[in-house]
Amino acid sequence: MLKINESYLKLQASYLFSDIAGRVKKFEDANPDKDVIKLGIGDVTRALPAACVSAFHKAVDEMATDTGFRGYGPEQGYPFLREAIAKNDFQARGAEVNADEIFVSDGAKCDSGNIQELFSLDSKIAIPDPVYPVYIDTNVMAGRTGNFEDGRFQGIVYLDSTRENNYVPDLPTEAVDLIYLCFPNNPTGSTASKEQLKTWVDYARDNKAVILFDAAYEAFIRDDALPHSIYEIEGAREVAIEFRSFSKNGGFTGTRCAYTVVPKECMAWDTAGNKQPIHSLWNRRHCTKFNGVSYPVQRAAEAIYSDAGKGQVQELVSSYLENADLIAGAVKELGFDYAGAANSPYVWIWGDRDSWDFFDMLLNEAGVVCTPGAGFGKCGQGYIRLSAFNSRENVIQAMERIKTALA
Numbered sequence: 001m002l003k004i005n006e007s008y009l010k011l012q013a014s015y016l017f018s019d020i021a022g023r024v025k026k027f028e029d030a031n032p033d034k035d036v037i038k039l040g041i042g043d044v045t046r047a048l049p050a051a052c053v054s055a056f057h058k059a060v061d062e063m064a065t066d067t068g069f070r071g072y073g074p075e076q077g078y079p080f081l082r083e084a085i086a087k088n089d090f091q092a093r094g095a096e097v098n099a100d101e102i103f104v105s106d107g108a109k110c111d112s113g114n115i116q117e118l119f120s121l122d123s124k125i126a127i128p129d130p131v132y133p134v135y136i137d138t139n140v141m142a143g144r145t146g147n148f149e150d151g152r153f154q155g156i157v158y159l160d161s162t163r164e165n166n167y168v169p170d171l172p173t174e175a176v177d178l179i180y181l182c183f184p185n186n187p188t189g190s191t192a193s194k195e196q197l198k199t200w201v202d203y204a205r206d207n208k209a210v211i212l213f214d215a216a217y218e219a220f221i222r223d224d225a226l227p228h229s230i231y232e233i234e235g236a237r238e239v240a241i242e243f244r245s246f247s248k249n250g251g252f253t254g255t256r257c258a259y260t261v262v263p264k265e266c267m268a269w270d271t272a273g274n275k276q277p278i279h280s281l282w283n284r285r286h287c288t289k290f291n292g293v294s295y296p297v298q299r300a301a302e303a304i305y306s307d308a309g310k311g312q313v314q315e316l317v318s319s320y321l322e323n324a325d326l327i328a329g330a331v332k333e334l335g336f337d338y339a340g341a342a343n344s345p346y347v348w349i350w351g352d353r354d355s356w357d358f359f360d361m362l363l364n365e366a367g368v369v370c371t372p373g374a375g376f377g378k379c380g381q382g383y384i385r386l387s388a389f390n391s392r393e394n395v396i397q398a399m400e401r402i403k404t405a406l407a
Helices: 006-010 016-030 050-063 079-093 108-118 133-142 194-207 278-289 295-305 307-333 355-366 392-406
Strands: 102-105 125-129 156-160 178-182 210-214 240-245 258-261 267-269 275-277 337-340 346-350 383-387
Touching: 006 133, 016 355, 050 295, 050 307, 079 102, 079 258, 079 295, 102 108, 102 278, 108 133, 108 210, 108 240, 108 258, 108 278, 125 133, 178 194, 194 210, 267 278, 275 278, 295 307, 307 337, 307 346, 307 392, 355 383, 355 392
Parallel strands: 125 156, 125 178, 178 210, 210 240
Antiparallel strands: 102 258, 240 258, 267 275, 337 346, 346 383
16 A cells, blocks of 8 residues: 655645635636736746847757757756856855856755755754745655644744844754755845854854755845855855745746755764765755756856846846835835835735735735735734735836725
């Protein structure tokens, strides 16, 4: 008799964004004449940068000839892209990252979910709350947690991110092995200073822990004093793995391209107490379970680092940040407390009511889709998240609708 992995039965009934999609579809089916403005899921809405499109076309044309055709590429990514990433995203900011420490993939979501496979099932995991659901759910699937009780999974160390600590969690009060951090944060939009990240790096070094650092939204940082990478912090190469994505800055949500940095100094330990380089373990996993991102997509991603690409990406990012400012201004006018917007495409709003009730009210009364904060964890209850990933016209219209609905 074939048995299932019963850890999957511990998962909640549905993935957050599937729940949202279901409610929106039900509303649209019942109200076919009503236009819905979606400020919920963090999917971008503007076209790929022209430089990326041009590089994409050129690469496809190469693939159309026998002499230019490419089959399987390097699982870790083509050198031209890995070298461009290392030079522009890290070395230009004084962070030591080498091209052979970069692993190109089809999404930061995949990598941040898959990385836990490298570590033992008895590893003690620390995860912020509220949090991107993938961090929690993949550890539940792996069997590292107990049951779901009172809004949380047993066996996880939760790091509360609240108004009181400006949504930057305090260090855990017990020793942990694996720490998930995300800045600029999804969903709260909060950021961490170099000093704050240094306390986490020091903690990880003292406790032989590893930090899984999600920097998918670093392109939205406007404050020059804020770090874009954890590798700007002294000692981070020994204890941190960083995830990046081209989805939000270059609009690659549908094109799929991202990367993970695993420094060669970053170590874990075997049961005999011997150090094991995580870089070689991830390389082995990557080569076994992944066949690489397509050549045309990697050429398109490389174009982000061209002079034209840099300017076009900056224009895209700026347009979304302007939307975030519009949302924040309207939210402030309505009298709500909020976080985010300053260095993030998200606005985290304290609604002082049940998150799903707020979601339903905005959908039914304003025709606007948000994300209920309760879907991100116990500390998200009472909040909603609004995304700046839409057109300026839609954002303005959405906020006018919300003002009318709340009047």
